[in-house]
Amino acid sequence: MKTLLINAGKCIDCRNCQTACKDEFCDNDWSPLAAPQGPRQYWIRIVNEEAGDGDRVRMQRVPLVCQQCADAPCLAAAADGAAYRRADGVVIFDPEKAQGQRAIMDACPYGAVYWNEARNIPQKCTLCAHLLDAGRQPRCVTACPTDALRLVDAADYADDALLPQPIERLRPELGTGPRVLYQDLPRPFIAGETCTGDGAAVLPGVKVTATHQVLGRVYEAVTDEFGDFSLDGVEPGYYAIAFEGAGLTRKTLSNMDAREALNVGSVRLYPLA
Ligand code: SF4
Numbered sequence: 001m002k003t004l005l006i007n008a009g010k011c012i013d014c015r016n017c018q019t020a021c022k023d024e025f026c027d028n029d030w031s032p033l034a035a036p037q038g039p040r041q042y043w044i045r046i047v048n049e050e051a052g053d054g055d056r057v058r059m060q061r062v063p064l065v066c067q068q069c070a071d072a073p074c075l076a077a078a079a080d081g082a083a084y085r086r087a088d089g090v091v092i093f094d095p096e097k098a099q100g101q102r103a104i105m106d107a108c109p110y111g112a113v114y115w116n117e118a119r120n121i122p123q124k125c126t127l128c129a130h131l132l133d134a135g136r137q138p139r140c141v142t143a144c145p146t147d148a149l150r151l152v153d154a155a156d157y158a159d160d161a162l163l164p165q166p167i168e169r170l171r172p173e174l175g176t177g178p179r180v181l182y183q184d185l186p187r188p189f190i191a192g193e194t195c196t197g198d199g200a201a202v203l204p205g206v207k208v209t210a211t212h213q214v215l216g217r218v219y220e221a222v223t224d225e226f227g228d229f230s231l232d233g234v235e236p237g238y239y240a241i242a243f244e245g246a247g248l249t250r251k252t253l254s255n256m257d258a259r260e261a262l263n264v265g266s267v268r269l270y271p272l273a
């Protein structure tokens with residue numbers, strides 16, 4: 001069962017994958033696996049999201065492709081065998097039979113399908129099935145300079161516990177059984193700084209402890225020479241965040257919303273009385 005293993009943390013947004021995809025599919029007819037790619041289509045698309053706010057903003061990236069879903073709504077929506085799954089797991093839209101079937105595109109909850117007006121057909125990533133059949137790799141995989149994209153056999157990744165980094169799926173809550181494997185998907189971070197009560201000086205060496213208020217999971221950091229701290233990759237949720245420094249009163253911020261990236265700003269700490 002062929003699929004992609006995508007390490008989102010390695011993506012540098014160079015778009016080589018998108019360029020290679022266009023080189024392979026625009027003006028090339030790989031029927032019956034794929035008709036030439038229509039305009040304004042991105043069968044692999046780099047989704048950039050800004051996380052955080054104020055002076056603590058990061059760009060987080062996720063390469064998005066057809067997820068080759070195990071329980072694919074596009075297959076269910078297709079009539080007359082217009083969409084099918086190959087033995088290697090790749091979902092294909094037949095360029096002849098899929099004509100006029102907008103329902104195939106509308107059924108995809110990942111937004112991975114595009115409509116080709118000129119040809120009147122839905123189109124998407126085929127995992128370069130024509131190259132797989134020739135024993136070759138998808139063009140996006142060979143074009144990626146950081147190994148963010150890899151072609152793998154899903155069976156090799158059946159036991160997540162054996163892997164150095166956990167395997168994730170993109171939006172599994174959609175319930176389609178996505179088969180593309182991800183690592184290092186963007187997660188929330190909690191960041192901020194500590195300073196003296198009058199705001200005149202930063203406070204390095206302050207211990208910051210964030211405790212997930214439901215799961216009890218604890219994340220720790222110590223403020224650096226600029227008084228800054230960052231807790232990366234935290235579990236989304238609400239946190240109690242405690243600040244403790246030598247000779248300083250302890251301060252706790254409760255019910256801090258880190259369902260998305262959280263900038264707590266400047267936290268003022270006062271000397272012990
Ligand atoms: S991501 Fe969309 S197009 Fe791809 S298999 Fe799933 S439902 Fe179908």
Ligand code: SF4
Nearest residue numbers: 011012014015017144
């Ligand atoms: S080629 Fe690789 S690093 Fe560049 S945008 Fe695509 S996935 Fe990201």
